[in-house]
Amino acid sequence: MNVKHRVAVIGFGSIGKTVVNELLGTDSATRFDLAVFQREGSRSQISLPASVKRFIDLDGVLDWKPQLVVEAAGQVAVRQYAPICLSAGIPFLISSTGALASEELRLRIEVAARSGTSKALIISGAIGALDYLSAAARLPGTRVTYESRKPIAAWREELRELGLDPDATDEPVILFDGDAETAAQRYPRNLNVAATLALAGVGMRDTAVRVVADPGVDANTHVITVEGPSGTLHTRIVNAPSLDNPKTSAIVAFSVVNAIHQYFAPLQFT
Numbered sequence: 001m002n003v004k005h006r007v008a009v010i011g012f013g014s015i016g017k018t019v020v021n022e023l024l025g026t027d028s029a030t031r032f033d034l035a036v037f038q039r040e041g042s043r044s045q046i047s048l049p050a051s052v053k054r055f056i057d058l059d060g061v062l063d064w065k066p067q068l069v070v071e072a073a074g075q076v077a078v079r080q081y082a083p084i085c086l087s088a089g090i091p092f093l094i095s096s097t098g099a100l101a102s103e104e105l106r107l108r109i110e111v112a113a114r115s116g117t118s119k120a121l122i123i124s125g126a127i128g129a130l131d132y133l134s135a136a137a138r139l140p141g142t143r144v145t146y147e148s149r150k151p152i153a154a155w156r157e158e159l160r161e162l163g164l165d166p167d168a169t170d171e172p173v174i175l176f177d178g179d180a181e182t183a184a185q186r187y188p189r190n191l192n193v194a195a196t197l198a199l200a201g202v203g204m205r206d207t208a209v210r211v212v213a214d215p216g217v218d219a220n221t222h223v224i225t226v227e228g229p230s231g232t233l234h235t236r237i238v239n240a241p242s243l244d245n246p247k248t249s250a251i252v253a254f255s256v257v258n259a260i261h262q263y264f265a266p267l268q269f270t
């Protein structure tokens with residue numbers, strides 16, 4: 001049987017483009033009907049594949065009746081579109097998990113999902129081990145620390161804002177030491193992972209985050225430590241940056257693709 005899954009992707013940047021291309025390449029058993037939502041005036045309008053529908057307003061997306069809406073556009077887009085889709089009964093996959101560092105938005109999304117009997121889904125994104133973390137966090141006393149260490153290319157604008165010349169930075173710069181809520185909100189394009197860990201683990205305020213811009217690395221490096229009564233997890237993930245966006249690890253688009261396949265699969269990891 002040739003079942004077609006109807007999926008709308010918001011954003012056609014480094015993640016959105018790869019997701020669409022990967023899903024178009026899927027073999028016939030799991031073929032997708034795809035649409036991309038791009039805001040008016042978007043920079044990347046011309047490059048949509050011919051078989052992919054294009055919408056420039058959310059009403060068009062809703063009328064098309066997707067089975068799943070996938071956000072690959074940024075934290076603002078989660079705020080703009082997640083509650084509307086969810087209350088209309090459409091599941092919404094969130095890449096920009098840092099949007100959920102806002103308790104107000106998180107509650108609004110939960111209310112919308114309940115009222116629409118739908119679900120907001122959260123990608124693993126650039127990291128892993130969330131299954132272990134969520135289980136360990138059920139035990140009191142579990143502590144979580146996270147270090148994000150990326151090349152200077154991921155931090156050029158932010159370094160300039162601090163009065164530093166990215167091209168003359170030859171030592172690691174500690175940009176931030178604090179909690180996950182502040183990290184995800186201060187660096188919305190680089191620290192979504194902090195919020196993901198906090199959501200899966202011990203919460204926004206109790207997840208300790210350090211952010212380093214390091215001229216000595218050429219990969220996006222994520223070090224996660226979970227310590228508690230159940231044991232210790234220490235994981236170091238070294239991600240190749242996306243070719244289109246040095247802030248984003250290349251694996252993130254494949255985490256989204258994987259989450260979409262999982263959503264429609266009869267067998268699921270939890």
Ligand SMILES: NC(=O)C1=CN([C@@H]2O[C@H](COP(=O)(O)OP(=O)(O)OC[C@H]3O[C@@H](n4cnc5c(N)ncnc54)[C@H](OP(=O)(O)O)[C@@H]3O)[C@@H](O)[C@H]2O)C=CC1
Binds near residue numbers: 010013123126188
């Ligand atoms: N969970 C995780 O591990 C990770 C999450 N992310 C999240 O994914 C997001 C996307 O990453 P990436 O693809 O690399 O980013 P890009 O900047 O390459 O692409 C973003 C795309 O979204 C579009 N867009 C931006 N804002 C809106 C909006 N309000 N409504 C509709 N479209 C919009 C942009 O279009 P336009 O041409 O109009 O600007 C662009 O096409 C990041 O901003 C980050 O929040 C990223 C990495 C890791």
Ligand SMILES: O=C([O-])CC(=O)C(=O)O
Binds near residue numbers: 193247249
């Ligand atoms: O892709 C990454 O390495 C992480 C990232 O940008 C984020 O968490 O926002």
